[in-house]
Amino acid sequence: MNLPANFSANIVDLITGGISFLLTLMVLSYLIGDNPAFRVAIYIFIGVGAGYVAAVVWHQVLDARLIKPLFSGSLADRLLTVVPLVMGLLLLLKLSPRTSRLGTPAMAFLVGVGAAVAVGGAVMGTLFPQTQASMNALELSAAGNYWLERLSEGVIMLAGTVTTLIYFHFGAKATATGPQRSKLVRVLSRVGQIFIAITFGALFAGVFVAAMTALIERWNFIITFLSTL
């Protein structure tokens, strides 16, 4: 029996849609509490995700960047792959407590390089540029006719930055009733606390919006799937 290609595609879409639909409902079943359906769905997602990641790493990293150069590459490629091969094997020795010390050099190399790259990037890509941007917040020449808006924005940004940093200043002077911060610091830290609360509110709103968008997307899929049946 010859089935049309459109039919087979629809069957595949139906099967995949059905599985997606079931898994979505199983996840949403957490609304009534922890239940086996939710656990099964979670286990499936974790297993599939881990398997997929392993497959990707094998095909796109180990096989493509280590195995193939080692067996079919040039001499230079083979020599270059010896270093990551040895270090990778040493890292595997970390699995056993008795041989974990042998993997320490490789681990130290990874941590050292990673820390150096992260620190360098943080200093050059975040600390200096962000500090400079904060100092330029009150630059009104580039604002044009919106100087008042720019000024207010700059003042708020400056106030938020300063008061937030003051909030995290825990220095205090010894008084008769115990160590206390000065009154000015306490006032500014209170303002900083407000900015921090607003920031956390913004973060929560963003997380809530992202979660609601995901929920909308899932219900859109369910409605679409059900409508296609």
Place this chain on the structure above:
Amino acid sequence: MAGVLCPKCGKSNPAELENCKYCNAILTPNPASTPEAVPDQRLPLEPIPSSSSDSSGELPDWLSGLGKAASDDEEEIPDWLTSLRGEEASTSASESAATLEPTLNFTGSLSAGPGGKDWMARLANKAQTETPENAPEGGLQGEGESLDWLESLKSDSATPGQADQLSSPEDNEWIPAWPPGSPAGLKENKPDSSEEEYLPDWLSNLKEKATESETAPGEKDGTSAGSEKPGQVSNFGSSPGTPEAATGESTPEWLSNLEAKTGPELAMPARGSNGEIPASGAARNGTPSWLSQFQADANAAAEQNAKEERFEAAPPAPAKENGNGPLPDWLAGIKGSSTTSDGNPALIANKEGPAPQEKDDEAFSLEIPDWISKLKPEQEGEKIPEADAEPATTGNLAVSELPSWIQAMRPVESVVAEAKATLHDKPQVTEQNGPLAGLSGVLPVGPGLGALSKPPAYASTLQISDGQQRYAASFDRLIASETEPQEVKRTSLVSNRLLRWLIASLLILAVVLPLITKIPITPASTLQMPEMVKAFNLIDSLPANAAVLMVFDYDPALSGEMEAAAAPLMDHLLFKGPRLTLISTSPTGPALAERIMHEPNASPLVAGHNYQTGQQYVNLGYLAGGSSGVQFFAISPEEAAPFTMDGQPAWQLPPLQGIQELKDFGAIIVLTDNADSGRVWIEQAGPIIDNTPMLMVISAQVEPMILPYYNSGQIKGLVTGLVGGLAYGQVFLRPDGQTGLAQRYWNSFSAVALVAEILIVVGALWSFATGWRTRRSKAGEGV
């Protein structure tokens, strides 16, 4: 065996030799040096170079003749000796009972020679019975039969009191036990079977008498003292008081004179007097006048020495008590000479006392016979170690002059005692400072160590300031507040579930109803964010066929939001016909990239462009290494990601033609739902890409963290979440008028956002009301 035993080393030598072939000592044909008699002769401190044979060889003619006459025939004993023998028999045996045994032992063994003479034995017996403190007289060995009586007289000079003093362990320590194997003292008094075999008759009789006299009560004090030490020491230290009373008038005149002459000199251990035996024996032929004079001189010298002796004050009472009569003159002289002994052995010189040698020399210088003058130097050299009780000859002999063979024979105890004495003689340093203060004998502090001082005293309590106390108190309160149990507010589980279901139902209804009914709840937002506008302008300004790098760094969980936000921008971009290069630092990113490129459910607008992999775009797949991998890719993209997701060489494909560095791309668009991932690309690739614009499509949850980078100019455009996508879609109008997912989701998003806002407000009001009511109730309870 015909050989002659060496008196020094005890080895057998041929009889014809005069000197020992082993030690070169003078050999004397000793008739008593039979193997049985050797043990007694080889006492530790008795090398006995001048044995009886020696004495016989060196004896003067007149003395040799006497000895020979005495040994030839007992019948030739003169009458006076015979009468003397009879007197001996009548002598009380009880007086010599105590010290008789040691004397017997020595004399018995020594007189075991073949020529034992009864008359001499009886003579000796008489003298011994008169002296309870008779010591063993090893010096009479060999020719002992000729001088037994003389040595007995010597031993008579010991008084019981002095014997007690000499019997102290200190006096006996240096004296080795003889015979070997027996301790000094009574043990050596016990005759062994070998000795008894050679006992002559007179000695046997004497031994029997001595055995009988042991039961005499009046003599027990003296015998006990005398028996606890070797006989030679007893003799040496004995006072002549006792023999004075014992001998009384029974001593012949010639013998009295002779003994008075030889008293000081013969007051030596019997063994040490071997060499003087001829002199004594010579007296038996008749007391010469020179001997009488010698006796007087000796007495005078001895009296002078006796004043300086520490034993001078020794009470002669026991001797007096034991004595039966006044001392004869010659015995008085002996007494005086014998008191020169301080109880110390001659080898251990008494440094405190004066050396009697000079005084003795004066006495000897008067009328010393030639044979004595000749004999004396020889004996000084040979008898130094033997003259245990001869202060006259060894008083000035230093300890260091002891022959090595005698030093080697000294018992360990004496050496240890000397060492201890030396240590005790050293000045003891008493420590004045430090923890050892008050202790003596402490090793002095070495140079450079400095003076010791008491360590400073530290208080056991912790000294803290007021501020530190306050800090500690604050910390204590903080810890206490954390450890205090807090009352758990009990809430109804049912109410929680109902509230959760209620909120979930409201949200689901807010999502589903707009999707189903498609009724617009709120009008679409017309707000155009500046960052979104800049992103649109940058995409819009890209040239055709421009190389664009797109980074898909988001997870499948937020793919709905990300696809809704990125779809309008990608749709806009694809209308430019760019050469796309897809890459991801997340393992699931490449799959999500393929999905948005080809899956109509994900993004129908983008999928509608039907971009072909390898021709219009290339998916480089997963970029491992995190920030290091991003930096490596920013520096050398071709080396960092040489292959496509399918394993094909990527950099020969058309989308990557002309791309050598990251800044060769026309634009870099990063799609991420993670602030860290977005920051890594900004930090690592931003400084390298120079003027290449970097745009970002981000999730709404990371906007607060990424927006500052837009404000700083590090990223040129930003599209945030569903709102950003909707705004972008409002700006970019497709020619066919289709809209993206953002518009489709907008109604639901608006409804759920409204419901959420209402719930938040209601929840806040509810929380405020409950709090107010609680405070009010607490206030009412307080009133």
